[in-house]
Amino acid sequence: MRAASVVCADELTMAFVDVRQFHPGHVLVIPREHVADIRELGEATGAALMTTLIRVTRAVDAAFPNEGMSLWHSIGPAAFQEVPHLHVHIHPRRTADDLLRVYPSRPSSPDRSTRDLYAERIRTFL
Numbered sequence: 001m002r003a004a005s006v007v008c009a010d011e012l013t014m015a016f017v018d019v020r021q022f023h024p025g026h027v028l029v030i031p032r033e034h035v036a037d038i039r040e041l042g043e044a045t046g047a048a049l050m051t052t053l054i055r056v057t058r059a060v061d062a063a064f065p066n067e068g069m070s071l072w073h074s075i076g077p078a079a080f081q082e083v084p085h086l087h088v089h090i091h092p093r094r095t096a097d098d099l100l101r102v103y104p105s106r107p108s109s110p111d112r113s114t115r116d117l118y119a120e121r122i123r124t125f126l
Helices: 043-063 112-123
Strands: 005-009 012-016 027-030 068-072 086-094
Touching: 005 043, 043 068, 043 086, 043 112, 068 112
Parallel strands: none
Antiparallel strands: 005 012, 012 027, 027 086, 068 086
């Protein structure tokens, strides 16, 4: 196992440079507590994770010239989650870098009544 190049750390979170650098500045932000993904995250740690994510995203943006930024967290094999510990990628981007495209083509646009049904279905689980 390699030692981490730590960007910052506090009681609940840590940010470090990813060992794979498609573009310089790719950083991971994690909770110190082991959770597989965001669904297991408690509110206090979630708030701390978001605070660290905001701070480090701003710092990466300032430190590494870019044309945009991607932040992502994958859950499960279908989403290509490689490490079973919650981590959020912060990645400086360049136009047409072919790094990550969320939609490979234009997604469908359901009508308003269908979207309202989706919203209701989700609200039943809140």
